[in-house]
Amino acid sequence: MNNPRPTIALKVASGKPSPEVLAQLDKRWRWQYLMLAPHRLSFFLAMVVLVASAVWWLAVQVDRATGWWGLGYAQALALSPTLVHSTVMVLGFIPLYFAGFLFTAGPKWLGVDPLPVSALRPVLFLQAGGWLLWLAGAHLGAPLALAGLLLACVGLGWMTAQFWGRVRLSQAEDQLHARAIATACVVGSLSAAGVALAMVWGSHALARVCVFTALWGFVVVVYVSVAHRMIPFFTSSAMPMVQAWRPFWVLWLMLAAAAMQVLAAWLEFAGVSASAAGPAWAVVHGGLQVAVGCVLVWLAWVWGLVQSLKNKLLAMLHIGFFWLGVAFVLGGAAQWLAVAGGLGGLGLGALHALSMGCLASLMLAMVTRVSCGHSGRALVADRIAWSLFWLLQAATLLRIGATVPGLPGVWLPWVLLASACTWAATMGAWGVRLARWYGRLRPDGRPG
Numbered sequence: 001m002n003n004p005r006p007t008i009a010l011k012v013a014s015g016k017p018s019p020e021v022l023a024q025l026d027k028r029w030r031w032q033y034l035m036l037a038p039h040r041l042s043f044f045l046a047m048v049v050l051v052a053s054a055v056w057w058l059a060v061q062v063d064r065a066t067g068w069w070g071l072g073y074a075q076a077l078a079l080s081p082t083l084v085h086s087t088v089m090v091l092g093f094i095p096l097y098f099a100g101f102l103f104t105a106g107p108k109w110l111g112v113d114p115l116p117v118s119a120l121r122p123v124l125f126l127q128a129g130g131w132l133l134w135l136a137g138a139h140l141g142a143p144l145a146l147a148g149l150l151l152a153c154v155g156l157g158w159m160t161a162q163f164w165g166r167v168r169l170s171q172a173e174d175q176l177h178a179r180a181i182a183t184a185c186v187v188g189s190l191s192a193a194g195v196a197l198a199m200v201w202g203s204h205a206l207a208r209v210c211v212f213t214a215l216w217g218f219v220v221v222v223y224v225s226v227a228h229r230m231i232p233f234f235t236s237s238a239m240p241m242v243q244a245w246r247p248f249w250v251l252w253l254m255l256a257a258a259a260m261q262v263l264a265a266w267l268e269f270a271g272v273s274a275s276a277a278g279p280a281w282a283v284v285h286g287g288l289q290v291a292v293g294c295v296l297v298w299l300a301w302v303w304g305l306v307q308s309l310k311n312k313l314l315a316m317l318h319i320g321f322f323w324l325g326v327a328f329v330l331g332g333a334a335q336w337l338a339v340a341g342g343l344g345g346l347g348l349g350a351l352h353a354l355s356m357g358c359l360a361s362l363m364l365a366m367v368t369r370v371s372c373g374h375s376g377r378a379l380v381a382d383r384i385a386w387s388l389f390w391l392l393q394a395a396t397l398l399r400i401g402a403t404v405p406g407l408p409g410v411w412l413p414w415v416l417l418a419s420a421c422t423w424a425a426t427m428g429a430w431g432v433r434l435a436r437w438y439g440r441l442r443p444d445g446r447p448g
Contacts, residue, residue: 046096126155188218286335293328320361
């Protein structure tokens with residue numbers, strides 16, 4: 001007796017196959033599948049900007065070390081490779097990742113209906129397209145870069161207004177984290193506009209302080225607000241023996257520390273810290289940074305840093321947060337070294353401990369977690385994700401090592417090149433891998 005072939009029972013609604021059937025029938029990557037959920041399109045566009053900026057910066061470092069490309073840069077409007085790099089690292093791909101998270105998890109926090117992808121589409125494309133023009137404008141002309149920056153400013157401002165709209169509709173009792181994030185988005189939008197204004201005025205110093213304001217007043221505020229809400233929750237869920245401990249004074253401390261960094265940047269820009277206080281301000285500011293850093297290292301321990309090492313995906317989050325404390329300690333040490341011996345280069349090390357060690361590690365961990373959860377995959381860091389995470393740590397250590405006092409000058413371009421190469425390889429492999437998920441249907445057939 002012959003066994004009949006198994007058949008798939010088609011569940012049809014409104015003349016269309018069910019998601020389960022589609023998941024079995026269509027395994028291909030399709031552009032329209034990016035429109036199925038906010039995180040799909042926003043994360044995909046963030047990956048495009050991230051990989052493009054990483055490859056561009058690698059090309060810059062290769063050219064600096066070897067002179068192979070003979071790259072030329074737009075000189076007008078206060079544009080420089082360093083400004084292009086720092087601006088896209090702070091305001092480029094990170095707000096696109098924020099959009100994917102805020103318009104997926106944010107409505108759940110606030111108890112409001114999520115926005116449809118169609119409402120977010122222009123906001124996301126304006127930002128992604130603007131930042132690609134920004135990178136191209138570094139070589140094709142500063143006016144093109146400025147046009148790209150203005151498009152990105154419009155997109156970020158529009159995104160901010162949309163998130164504030166969700167906040168105003170909310171009746172949730174706890175809105176502190178969401179409102180802190182929404183306020184930070186306003187700071188980010190104003191900072192991006194400030195960079196554009198600085199380019200028109202030809203003031204590189206103003207552009208620099210606006211980027212620094214965006215870093216601490218926008219990006220870091222969003223990160224610490226999300227970390228305060230989510231890391232203890234994720235840890236206690238995965239490890240019941242670790243209690244979810246998140247008093248609000250911890251959040252206020254982190255927000256105050258970010259505000260301190262913004263204030264210090266503007267005092268330096270205005271010349272107040274140098275003329276009025278001199279070395280005394282550097283000593284006090286350095287002491288405050290070291291104190292905050294020690295509290296954050298202690299907090300990482302209390303939140304379960306050691307226990308998290310048993311769970312790779314969770315460990316990635318905790319190690320990323322641990323870098324925040326390290327960044328503050330290094331920043332304070334850099335201030336003291338500058339006063340004691342004129343060795344201020346370690347400040348760049350502290351900056352990259354923050355941007356690559358903390359922010360990029362948390363980005364890799366959180367985006368991987370959200371992407372796994374919303375693509376029907378297990379919430380685990382597999383061998384590939386874990387390996388990429390440690391490559392990122394290597395890139396971070398190389399970049400910090402390039403700022404250590406006493407490094408022979410002849411080695412510096414090659415250490416920077418090694419860091420940029422490791423960063424580009426890591427972000428490229430991670431970006432391509434996850435981008436393949438976003439354009440495919442969930443393997444479990446569920447929506448999202």
